Amino acid sequence: MKFKTVGHSEVRVDAMAKVIGEATYPEDFYMKDMLWGKTLRSTKAHAHVNLDTQDAEKMEGVIKVFTYRDVPDNHHGVVLKDHEVFCSKKVRRIGDPLAFVVAISNKIAEKALKTIKVEYNEIPAIFDPVEAMMKDAPLVHENHKSNIIFHYKLRRGNIEEAFKKCAVIIEKQYKCGMVDHGFLQPEAGLAYMDGDTVVVCAATQYPHFDQLEVAEALHISQEKVRIINPAVGGAFGGREDITMQVHLALATKVLGRPIKTVYSREESFLAHSKRHPMVMTYKTGADANGKLLAMEAELVGDTGAYASWAINVMRKAGVHATGPYEIPNVKVDSYAVYTNNPFAGAMRGFGATQVPIAHEQQMDMIAEELDIDPITIRLINGFTLGSTTATGQVLSDSVPLKECIEAVENSLGIKNHYEEKMEELAMEAGVGI
């Protein structure tokens, strides 16, 4: 079959504007009579707060200081509505928004921020997700009885019986850290009124979700909110949650004038989600031939102060916990846990990125114990057409894992000479399977 587009190289529709400097990102919009907004953010991880905004409000050039009192429905969040638009009683992480200053210039707004007095009464904070699961741990959200907000269970076969038959069992714990998307365009936005419709122009991965969240927080109908998504300077999952959209919408609705805000790189780091750090405890067993018989894993995902996409991310981590290997007996428990760390959400791979650190290291160690090379152990256990995954899915088409491994093996010329060849290659450059 011949296609018009598939199989051909096409120039992106927006590439021309981008190479000549005419693509417009949110910070490239300027409007007449535009005001500037700046966000006051928490400097403590867990504290009760009191704000005194009087000095800022009296400052020449300051139009208004918005706080939780100005928000009709002071909540937002993609899955759980656990963010406050502006914190009312307590902050749950460094970077939590407390107030939004609107002034006639960016400089004045910045100056006014410094005059806001914030009284913090610090309370015990929790930064370790495993400790946060314990009964006596400080609660990040009082309306949840526990910091555990999600538990995904996967059960297949009988691991106890299967581990008894294993010739080798490897038990290890793996930890991976927090990662920021580092998209190149820091968050920026411009909002204005078009008749009685609130228009918010911001780089986002979810304009329809933003519309819903803005409408809910402002207590207006969705039809009265328009989200314009101009050029987006990278996202990688980091723009799947609201940042300044509600702040801007609220300010323009109340003041009737266009409001613009541009985050610095530093504020961008504070404002958006991170990749979930995980603590992954694995027990994997195989028979003497290297055939995997059983795997048990506990995954603890630190979602920080807010759930964001934690439920979906930790479910996916749980589903992918075996890696691309057929294992007849599997038990996985995957948790999403609140802490007072920066909040974690979507980032490239959505939970499937962390678990390979654990399951692949387990494979290497099993291979080493049994004196099998790392390629063979993967070929013995890898998914192929007709394989059943731990969740019971039968893979009925397109499972090219083994072809892929064999192609790597052939191109490195390591077939049947794994050890010598790898040593030789390692002299030239880093190499590993």
Next chain:
Amino acid sequence: MKKINLKINGSEYSLEIDENMRLIDLIRDVVGLTGTKEGCGEGECGACTVIMGGVTVNSCMVLAFQANGKEILTIEGVKGKGNDKLHPIQKAFLEEGAVQCGFCIPGMVLSAKALLDENNTPSREEIREGISGNLCRCTGYNKIVDAIEKAAYYLVKEAEDNEI
């Protein structure tokens, strides 16, 4: 306030500016050329790269008054007039799929131009060195290097054709 004279993309400007104004703010907020991007504000990412007096600078790290008497080239000045007058670097970026989110591209194109103005047959290593001050989070750089290599070829060919 300070009065400065400078040339941007061939046009003369005579402006009254604050002493603490940065060059990027002059370019974007005063002159209105928004193709120059700010990614970090501290000279790490290179998104704000412009060519000043023939060399690349991070316009977030240069004060506007330092541009007094200088000639500046921003992304808007790279192509000729009319859409079909793309610079060979821009043409190669399009053809090689070097553009994704695009936020680094103005800076990349200018760094590539400064490199190719000096050396029209750079090795891949020299190209990588030439764009080492410009971060890109989307492409993994390979297609950008491919594009600059192709642009060098176009420029050499163009020079040969002009000789004939």
